[in-house]
Amino acid sequence: xxxxxxxxxxxxxxxxxxxxxxxxxxxxxxxxxxxxxxxxxxxxxxxxxxxxxxxxxxxxxxxxxxxxxxxxxxxxxxxxxxxxxxxxxxxxxxxxxxxxxxxxxxxxxxxxxxxxxxxxxx
Amino acid sequence: xxxxxxxxxxxxxxxxxxxxxxxxxxxxxxxxxxxxxxxxxxxxxxxxxxxxxxxxxxxxxxxxxxxxxxxxxxxxxxxxxxxxxxxxxxxxxxxxxxxxxxxxxxx
Numbered sequence: 572x573x574x575x576x577x578x579x580x581x582x583x584x585x586x587x588x589x590x591x592x593x594x595x596x597x598x599x600x601x602x603x604x605x606x607x608x609x610x611x612x613x614x615x616x617x618x619x620x621x622x623x624x625x626x627x628x629x630x631x632x633x634x635x636x637x638x639x640x641x642x643x644x645x646x647x648x649x650x651x652x653x654x655x656x657x658x659x660x661x662x663x664x665x666x667x668x669x670x671x672x673x674x675x676x677x678x679x680x681x682x683x684x685x686x687x688x689x690x691x692x693x
Numbered sequence: 694x695x696x697x698x699x700x701x702x703x704x705x706x707x708x709x710x711x712x713x714x715x716x717x718x719x720x721x722x723x724x725x726x727x728x729x730x731x732x733x734x735x736x737x738x739x740x741x742x743x744x745x746x747x748x749x750x751x752x753x754x755x756x757x758x759x760x761x762x763x764x765x766x767x768x769x770x771x772x773x774x775x776x777x778x779x780x781x782x783x784x785x786x787x788x789x790x791x792x793x794x795x796x797x798x799x800x
Contacts, residue, residue, distance in 0.1 A: 683737060
């Protein structure tokens with residue numbers, strides 16, 4: 572069965588970078604797009620970006636342009652989210668989520684990781 | 694970016710009640726509209742996609758409707774496991790955007 576298992580929680584200082592990983596099993600990673608979505612404390616859901624299935628290209632939300640990178644390691648079936656120049660506003664639970672195919676379903680997420688809490692604090 | 698506006702922001706209801714949550718898009722999105730259920734400490738759960746398609750395993754008391762800019766999610770008879778926060782989300786264009794959420798609480 573399809574599973575997305577994320578790396579553990581992180582505590583970072585302002586200005587640092589963080590990597591959150593999402594290991595996929597039960598299907599071939601590059602056959603489906605993967606998005607990252609976060610939820611800050613007391614806030615709603617926010618889409619950060621995704622990596623496409625068919626060509627590996629990425630798209631990022633404007634709020635994160637220049638600070639975020641999503642990559643895929645096919646050897647370990649893992650997608651990584653790298654976020655730089657952290658501030659306290661980046662304290663949130665980060666989720667990976669698998670989109671569907673064809674492309675009109677890229678943003679429809681039936682499968683999710685369990686979430687990773689990233690805390691940014693001095 | 695397409696703005697998604699949900700109403701109400703919170704809703705208090707009793708077991709067995711029928712409730713409706715509405716979602717409005719700032720521009721037409723055809724039927725590119727999903728609904729998610731989110732409980733504390735869990736990942737969001739896809740309930741309905743393309744405005745009205747019920748996901749496998751989701752009880753038939755859930756239904757969705759709408760197209761263009763106006764959408765709704767209806768739960769016909771509230772059960773204890775339905776109390777959660779619900780989000781609409783447009784997938785018409787990137788960036789994918791969510792409504793602010795509707796917190797459904799027990800009266």
